[in-house]
Amino acid sequence: MKKVVYGIIAVVVILIAAVIALPFLVPAERIKQEIMIAANDATGRTLTIDGDFGVSIFPVLGLNASKVSFSNAPNSEIPNMATIDQLTLELNLMPLLSGQVSVDKFILDKPVIVLEVDKSGKKNWEFETASSAPAEKTESSDGGAADLGISDLNLGDVQIKNGAITYRDLQAGVTHEIKNANLALELNGLDQPFKTAGSAVWRDEKIELNTELGALRAVLENKATTASVGVKSTKVTLTFDGNINSLTPVNVTGATELNVPSLKGLLAWAAEPIEAKDGTMEAVIIKGDVGVKGDTYSFTNADLSFDAIKATGNFAANLGGKVPSLKGDLNLPVLDVNPYMSEGGASEKPAAAAPAKSGEKWDSTPIDFSALKSVNADFKLSVGQLLVQKIKVGQTSLAALLKDGILKLDLNELALYQGSGKGSVTVNAQGSSAKIANTFALKGLNLQPFLKDAADFDKLEGTGNFDIDVTTAGTSQKTFVDNLNGKGSILFTDGAINGINLAAMARNVASAFTGSGEAQKTDFAELSGTYTITNGILKNNDLKMLNPFIQVAGKGTVSMPPKTLDYRVEPKVTASSKGQGGKDASGVMVPVNITGSWEDPKFAPDLAGVLSNAVNTDNLKDQLKGVTSGGTSDGGSITDKLKEDAGNALKGLGGLLGGKKN
Secondary structure (H helix, E strand, O other), X not given: OHHHHHHHHHHHXXXXXXXXXXXXXXXXXHHHHHHHHHHXXXXXXXXXXXXOEEEEOOOEEEEEEEEEEEEOOOOOOXXXXXXXXXXXXXEEOHHHHHOEEEEEEEEEEEEEEEEEEOOOOOXXXXXXXXXXXXXXXXXXXXXXXXXXXXXXXXXXXXEEEEEEEEEEEOOOOEEEEEEEEEEEEEEOOOOOOEEEEEEEEEOOEEEEEEEEEOOHHHHHOOOOEEEEEEEEOOOOEEEEEEEEEEEOOEEEEEEEEEEEOOHHHHHHHHOOOOOOOOOOOOOEEEEEEEEEEOOEEEEEEEEEEEOOEEEEEEEEEEOOXXXXXXXXXXXXXXXXXXXXXXXXXXXXXXXXXXXXXXXXXOOOOEOOOHXXXXXXXXXXXXXXXXXXXXXXXEEEEEEEEEEOOEEEEEEEEEEEOOEEEEXXXXXXXXXXXXXXXXXXXXXXXXXXXXXXXXXXXOOEEEXXXXXXXXXXXXXXXXXXXXXXXXXXXXXXXXXXXXXXXXXXXXXXXXXXXXOOOOOOEXXXXXXXXXXXXXXOEEEEEEEEEXXXXXXXXXXXXXXXXXXXXEEEEEEEEEOOHHHHHHOOOOEEEOOEEEXXXXXXXXXXXXXXXXXXXXXXXXXXXXXXXXXXXXXXXOOOOHHHHHHHHHHHHHHHHHHHHOOEEO
16 A cells, blocks of 8 residues: 555656656747747737747746737738737646636736728738637536636736737728726636726826626626726716626626716817817716616616706617617706807807898708618607797607607697697608608797797787698608698787887878887787698788777788798778777778798888778778868878878888888
């Protein structure tokens, strides 16, 4: 028995002696040459070791090399894909006998790596002689990761020191450089936390990266473990704290937070500078729960902050179907867009904008609706208060549903200056041309404060109601206008027109606009009309305004394709308050024709209409004294008198409406 034991001991001693003697029996230069030959055979590139080279086998399996370089792709202007100033590897040999890997030291000092994509799209990390067949993947019987064939893993001093990485994409003309890259790993066993701590400098900004896994073995065996990630710089901070439930399929959940002190500062650093007003495009804070499960990505319980804007919401994306599917909801208590608008608001015209030309055509450029077929979406937006310039919009709810190229927008709630509205827009882009349908109804709008805030126009009071129901189809702005069809109506009740006293026209047309120091005002019980649109031509035949002393009727067309209008307004001064509601149709009529282009409308009196109506109007008796003598009381002709009064009326209308007269 003793002889057997002695024999085993002798064999072990001989093996140890052989291992110790091996470096002396096989020259280091021979080992270096074999390593370089093997690298060349595997990659088709040249591995060069120009500095010191040494190996050891016992008590540690070690390798030391300096001035190591690995050649780049043949067509690159940069000779080396990688260089390492000093490489040190020390592997504890004895634990290997029990299936344990213990790395005492692995240090890459000053590695410089160049990653390139050439003009043809070929990547320099794809090697000519590398096998094109994918490596066979083996998994454990429970569906976990491949068995590494080791029982444990320990990492001692594992570092990358003072590294640099350059990424060049010659196709896109993009180059990125990372400098002063440092990375340290910490692992005391597969069942212990696995930590990484690193930093690098990109665009003169230091970025720190720290990660921690609860247990590396759990990840390798496709089991659940905790995970945390932290990215920190002066421009942006990102944290994640959650769980890796599995890698096959991917299942990750956790809480995340993104903090950007200045968005415009971040963009100026990472992309391109943007122009923004002081105090805008600054702080961004995003918090919520992240989830990744297979092809589904979610961000729930989101708490968003952008400058002074606050919001909450939920978002999800499924990328596993034929097209991506998105779903979400967003709630904003207050959305004030004024800080992000140019001085003067949306109505401010750019300095370089050319004046509109009469009869200018609509744009015939084809509109690309293909994006509506590239994704399906279901999104809901709720805004408690929307502030745009001086306009204040109350509670608003919008739902958007996009599926298979059909987009439907439903305005389920709109609170606007004591009024409420609802509407919908449908865009069907399934065919070669898009079909659009739009319905909208607004009831109870308080006109004066709305028009004052929207257009600084305070001459109209009352309660407004609007209805519209239109459809169109086409491929461009012009074809949409040409094919516009539908109907609508307006109804203003219990209101007034400020700045003009139409009833005073019964006494003296000129005084209706000048007055004697008192405010000019025309009350009305109703101002209403309906319209139809046929192939872009809007027709209205029943415009009316009801007032105790005056009635206003209107009819005509608005031709949208050529941008012209031909409209006739017929104000009729009645003899008494019996005229309201159409009870007394007699009186003085001074028709006004509105014609021309949208940009330059013309207002002109229809004197022939005045004369034809005058012979049946008792109210003109006092103004037409001297008819039998062929003139007015002051010696002028009847026609001159009518021209003068009509001219005064048009002057007042021009000031009221901002138009021109002939």
